Amino acid sequence: MAGMVLLYATSALTGELHPYHGAADIAPPMARNDAYDAVHAEGxxxxxxxxxxxxxxxxxxxxxxxxxxxxxxxxxxxxxxxxxxxxxxxxxxxxxxxxxxxxxxxxxxxxxxxxxxxxxxxxxxxxxxxxxxxxxxxxxxxxxxxxxxxxxxxxxxxxxxxxxxxxxxxxxxxxxxxxxxxxxxxxxxxxxxxxxxxxxxxxxxxxxxxxxxxxxxxxxxxxxxxxxxxxxxxxxxxxxxxxxxxxxxxxTRGDVEQQLAFMTDLHAAAATALGSTTPGEGMRTQDKTNPWAVFDNYIDRVTVTCVASLTPKWRDKLSAFDVFIYDQCMAMEQSIRVDGPSL
Ligand SMILES: [Zn+2]
The missing domain is CATH 3.60.15.10 (Ribonuclease Z/Hydroxyacylglutathione hydrolase-like)
Structure with missing residues (x-):
């Protein structure tokens, strides 16, 4: 598990680049990753x-x-x-x-x-x-x-x-x-x-x-x-x-069971993050009048929370977990919001 420098969120107040609070040490989409996790032998x-x-x-x-x-x-x-x-x-x-x-x-x-x-x-x-x-x-x-x-x-x-x-x-x-x-x-x-x-x-x-x-x-x-x-x-x-x-x-049948377990955890993690994250929190007052911006910020924080909660259990189980986990959390939170919450 390569450590990496997290440089992907800009503070409006200081101009500094910093990650969202509690983010896993995995590069999110659009951030350059110089060191992907090694592929596991089972892959x-x-x-x-x-x-x-x-x-x-x-x-x-x-x-x-x-x-x-x-x-x-x-x-x-x-x-x-x-x-x-x-x-x-x-x-x-x-x-x-x-x-x-x-x-x-x-x-x-x-x-x-x-x-x-x-x-x-x-x-x-x-x-x-x-x-x-x-x-x-x-x-x-x-x-x-x-x-x-x-x-x-x-x-x-x-x-x-x-x-x-x-x-x-x-x-x-x-x-x-x-x-x-x-x-x-x-x-x-x-x-x-x-x-x-x-x-x-x-x-x-x-x-x-x-x-x-x-x-x-x-x-x-x-x-x-x-x-x-x-x-x-x-x-x-x-x-x-x-x-x-x-x-x-x-x-094998075991591979299917493992993927189903991952998907079940993913669904639970996204649902929990959607419920525990407060829209608009920490945003500038003027940005809160922009609903697209409020949702972008909300979804970013939901995704960060979802990724952080799945990483300890799944990073060592699935090859390329680090490559697409942000994508999976974004797809899952969106599906829960538009397709409905139940599995
Ligand atoms: Zn296809």
Whole structure:
């Protein structure tokens, strides 16, 4: 835990730079950080062969996770070819190399989109060009987003399924992937992909095994929806390995429990800080007539209190806690204020 000089708030009276009272020794957004915390061992996956540029993890029963160390996708070997789930541009051309390694000479027949975000499916256009006739499957919400996006790198699905908690069975060459949409979460249309034979669950941009969630609860479209999904996923699926879409290793049920515990603490810390912080306190009289300024000051102090209360317990448990904890507290206090206080 690197100590750092806190230089990020300016006193109107003295012009001095100083932190809010009680702030953790973690750089807030917009303050330069010259020393981030070290990544914990639990956050790291096996090394990726630098020459190949990807790593394949055999999950059994024909299911494989492919990663370049930061992004993850799935390849499923079937009796008639390969089903690919997601096509991250960061893996790009190596998707075909990995497919050939898993099943030499076998065609890619199907591509499933977990959700519409470019960083997870932006190589789909190239994959389609290399595999003409590819069947592309997605939830209808994802199809609607892609229709609007009109982006050649993300071709429209050829097959969509609709509804919430109405699982769709994709059956290919004797293998089944069950696709289910639980309702808005990270992005509308973001689905669970379940391969029962290998007990592999894929759920992207919701769980970050061993790591702090990406900023603002992974830019969640619907924060209460993310809480519902994370809180229910272990009861809903009897999985042993999770393909979470990010970080260098697969996830476990324990990773989900840990993230849920963190999110529960985050919610409690933000709620407590919102209640215990007095708006306008310590501000100049003339600034108190500016409601935007009053709220900016209030939210800053709520965030500082939230971060300070979470730091002792969580800094050593989650890699990159220090990188995004301010973002998480800001996203959480905002969600509590506009989405409502309950989990
Ligand atoms: Zn995403």
């Amino acid at each position: 790291l996956g096996p090394l990726v062969d630098a020459k190949k540029g990807y790593r394949i993890e055999d999950l059994g029963a024909g299911a494989f996770m492919v990663t370049e160390g930061i992004y993850q996708m799935m390849i499923l070997r079937t009796g008639t070819g390969l089903v690919v789930v997601d096509a991250p541009p960061s893996i790009g051309d190596r998707i075909m190399a990995a497919a050939n390694e898993i099943a030499p000479g076998q065609p890619i027949t199907h591509l499933v989109y977990s959700h519409a975000h470019v960083d997870h499916i932006g190589h789909a256009g190239a994959l389609l060009a290399a595999n003409p006739g590819l069947t592309i499957v997605a939830h209808g919400e994802t199809g609607a987003i892609l229709q609007r996006a009109n982006d050649k790198s993300r071709p429209l699905p050829t097959e969509v399924f609709d509804g919430t908690d109405k699982p769709f069975s994709l059956e290919v060459g004797g293998e089944t992937l069950r696709l289910n949409y639980s309702g808005p979460n990270h992005e509308p249309g973001n689905i669970e992909i379940w391969h029962e034979k290998s007990r592999t669950l894929m759920l992207v941009d919701v769980i970050f095994p061993g790591w702090m969630m990406w900023r603002r609860m992974a830019i969640a479209h619907d924060i209460p929806g993310v809480f519902d999904l994370v809180g229910g996923i272990n009861a809903k699926y009897d999985y042993t390995r999770l393909i979470a879409g990010h970080v260098g290793r697969t996830g």
